[in-house]
Amino acid sequence: MRYLTAGESHGKQLTTIIEGIPSNLPLYREDIDESLIRRQGGYGRGRRMQIEKDLIEITSGVRHGYTLGSPISLVLKNDDFTHWRNIMGEDPIGEDEEVRRTISRPRPGHADLNGALKYGHRDMRNVLERSSARETAARVAAGAVAKKMLSSLGINIIGYVRNIGGITSQFDEGLSCEEKKEISEESPVRTLDKDAEQKMMNAIDQAKKEGDSIGGVVEVMVEGMPAGVGSYVHYDRKLDARIGGSVMSINAFKGVEFGVGFEAANLNGSQVHDEIDWDDERGYYRKTNRLGGFEGGMTTGMPIIVKGVMKPIPTLYKPLQSIDIDSKEPFKASIERSDSCAVPAASVVMEHVVAWELARALTEQFPHDRFEQLQEALDQYREEVRNF
Numbered sequence: 585m586r587y588l589t590a591g592e593s594h595g596k597q598l599t600t601i602i603e604g605i606p607s608n609l610p611l612y613r614e615d616i617d618e619s620l621i622r623r624q625g626g627y628g629r630g631r632r633m634q635i636e637k638d639l640i641e642i643t644s645g646v647r648h649g650y651t652l653g654s655p656i657s658l659v660l661k662n663d664d665f666t667h668w669r670n671i672m673g674e675d676p677i678g679e680d681e682e683v684r685r686t687i688s689r690p691r692p693g694h695a696d697l698n699g700a701l702k703y704g705h706r707d708m709r710n711v712l713e714r715s716s717a718r719e720t721a722a723r724v725a726a727g728a729v730a731k732k733m734l735s736s737l738g739i740n741i742i743g744y745v746r747n748i749g750g751i752t753s754q755f756d757e758g759l760s761c762e763e764k765k766e767i768s769e770e771s772p773v774r775t776l777d778k779d780a781e782q783k784m785m786n787a788i789d790q791a792k793k794e795g796d797s798i799g800g801v802v803e804v805m806v807e808g809m810p811a812g813v814g815s816y817v818h819y820d821r822k823l824d825a826r827i828g829g830s831v832m833s834i835n836a837f838k839g840v841e842f843g844v845g846f847e848a849a850n851l852n853g854s855q856v857h858d859e860i861d862w863d864d865e866r867g868y869y870r871k872t873n874r875l876g877g878f879e880g881g882m883t884t885g886m887p888i889i890v891k892g893v894m895k896p897i898p899t900l901y902k903p904l905q906s907i908d909i910d911s912k913e914p915f916k917a918s919i920e921r922s923d924s925c926a927v928p929a930a931s932v933v934m935e936h937v938v939a940w941e942l943a944r945a946l947t948e949q950f951p952h953d954r955f956e957q958l959q960e961a962l963d964q965y966r967e968e969v970r971n972f
């Protein structure tokens with residue numbers, strides 16, 4: 585399975601082309617729209633999200649509610665394009681002053697300066713349009729297809745917020761994905777702890793008032809993956825590593841950890857590893873899940889628990905110093921709009937990139953052209969693992 589996305593933030597549309605989804609998987613527009621709508625929400629988003637109404641158009645690969653096995657292409661219109669038609673059009677530049685105006689002031693924390701240096705763009709709009717996190721909508725669309733595959737295989741996945749601006753949520757670690765989904769969907773910051781929720785919203789308001797921004801930690805939980813998915817035989821087949829890479833590819837993500845993660849540095853081995861047990865019904869299992877569902881690049885059969893940390897949004901109303909690449913003079917940028925915190929939205933993005941890696945690993949381990957064959961092969965494997 586693989587996918588490509590195309591599209592600029594204020595261009596006409598985002599396009600996702602997905603290859604390798606087996607035929608006969610039930611798939612509806614609503615499956616993807618639900619994910620897109622979730623990604624748009626969350627406390628702390630800026631005015632752009634009031635303009636966009638993200639709804640998918642499936643333009644190939646699906647017929648009468650089932651995948652065909654051919655490439656799936658998905659289109660997502662940018663409603664904001666109507667305001668950017670002249671600036672983002674494909675026609676030669678012409679004489680219009682507004683269209684000719686270039687962006688020569690790189691924003692710290694964005695791709696602007698490095699992208700300009702690399703591609704030789706003296707107009708940094710040519711960088712920022714594609715480096716914008718608008719692209720995560722196209723990735724969520726791909727992830728929604730993967731999620732549909734996972735749910736049809738009895739695998740549940742949910743992303744939610746653990747921390748915003750240093751405020752950490754506390755909750756019952758025994759909650760299921762379904763329960764976490766229900767609770768987080770009710771929360772404006774997609775967290776599981778009512779007390780923390782209010783504090784998080786206050787922290788977002790405070791940062792906004794001060795012209796600043798805050799980041800946080802999001803967590804994804806997966807239930808229902810059998811043990812032994814992924815591999816230890818090659819670095820690029822280790823499933824935790826693939827998940828780590830794709831989490832780090834989300835805009836503004838600066839770290840990833842599984843289970844106890846970085847805290848492992850402060851613990852003894854006996855506090856980190858999960859002892860192995862067995863019973864007739866479950867087969868092998870662990871009483872603890874400190875390692876977050878991975879050993880040796882493979883799933884252990886326990887829930888996957890993976891966290892990602894998002895830095896504070898780089899565009900600030902209280903701007904940071906930078907240098908104009910034309911005049912070489914320092915300046916402090918003024919901005920028109922930005923999210924003040926996108927951590928709740930990022931929890932949805934992370935859920936979808938993780939879903940993609942899991943579905944990809946399953947289709948590699950059980951390569952079948954038809955979805956029902958994949959289902960059968962996975963059922964048989966689950967049975968083998970239980971009786972091993």
Ligand SMILES: Cc1cc2nc3c(=O)[nH]c(=O)nc-3n(C[C@H](O)[C@H](O)[C@H](O)COP(=O)(O)O)c2cc1C
Pocket residue numbers: 630693694695715716717720834835836837895897898899900921922923924926929930933
């Ligand atoms: C869902 C989401 C929304 C974001 N919204 C903004 C925003 O409104 N303003 C901004 O400056 N950065 C925003 N970012 C972060 C930037 O896209 C990101 O920091 C930038 O592209 C530089 O990439 P890097 O932080 O990964 O190095 C957002 C990120 C995500 C995941």
Ligand SMILES: C=C(O[C@@H]1CC(C(=O)O)=C[C@@H](OP(=O)(O)O)[C@H]1O)C(=O)O
Pocket residue numbers: 593630632633636715716717718721835921922923
């Ligand atoms: C458009 C989205 O997020 C955008 C990500 C983003 C950035 O710099 O990454 C900047 C903002 O866009 P704009 O400059 O148009 O206000 C966000 O709204 C989205 O999430 O769909």
